[in-house]
Amino acid sequence: MFSFSANGKTYKVKFGYGVLTQSDILTQVSSMGAINNPKDMIKMLPELILAGLQRKHKDEFGYETEEEKRIAYDKVCDLLDDYEDDSTEENPQNGFILFEKASKELEKNGFLSGMINAMEKAEDKLPKTPQDHKKKS
Numbered sequence: 001m002f003s004f005s006a007n008g009k010t011y012k013v014k015f016g017y018g019v020l021t022q023s024d025i026l027t028q029v030s031s032m033g034a035i036n037n038p039k040d041m042i043k044m045l046p047e048l049i050l051a052g053l054q055r056k057h058k059d060e061f062g063y064e065t066e067e068e069k070r071i072a073y074d075k076v077c078d079l080l081d082d083y084e085d086d087s088t089e090e091n092p093q094n095g096f097i098l099f100e101k102a103s104k105e106l107e108k109n110g111f112l113s114g115m116i117n118a119m120e121k122a123e124d125k126l127p128k129t130p131q132d133h134k135k136k137s
Contacts, residue, residue, distance in 0.1 A: 001013065001014040001056075001105065002101045002102075002104075002105050004083060004093070004098060004101070005083075005086070006079050006080075006082040006083040006086060007079075007082050007086075011053060011056075011057060011079070012053075012055075012056040012057070013049060013052035013053060013056075013101075013102060013105060014052060014055040014056055014105070015051060015052050015055070015105060015106055015109055016054065016055040018054070018055075019051045019052075019054045019055070020051075020109070023051055025047060025048060025051045025106075026106070028044055028047065029044070029048070029103065029106060032044065042095070044099070045080065045095050045098060045099050045102070046073055046076040046077050046080060047073070048099065048102045048103075048106075049076050049079075049080065049098070049102060050069075050072055050073055050076045052102060052105065053076070060075075061075060061076065080095060080098070083098065
């Protein structure tokens with residue numbers, strides 16, 4: 001869990017199993033390297049934060065319908081704007097820093113980190129395609 005402050009309030013972000021199993025947030029984060037559109041990259045931060053707020057701030061950011069989710073998403077976007085407005089030279093606060101914190105928090109999830117490690121080990125065991133048949137330039 002990590003926290004951030006905006007508007008004089010501290011928000012705790014924790015990715016619980018409920019939100020991880022009922023959303024596609026893991027797929028979005030894992031495919032981040034394939035995103036070329038800056039809008040899609042920026043859109044990911046409020047989605048991540050909204051997912052992480054479900055565990056500790058469901059009373060304020062919870063949702064059950066798609067319409068409620070859109071309203072909660074808009075609230076998170078406003079919260080992120082306020083978070084960046086509170087930035088100072090001594091305490092820089094921007095979306096990229098928050099995204100890094102959220103990504104690290106996702107990686108700390110025991111099941112997720114175990115799954116990633118297992119996938120990496122499986123990739124290492126795959127037979128390598130010989131490249132010696134290609135012409136050298």
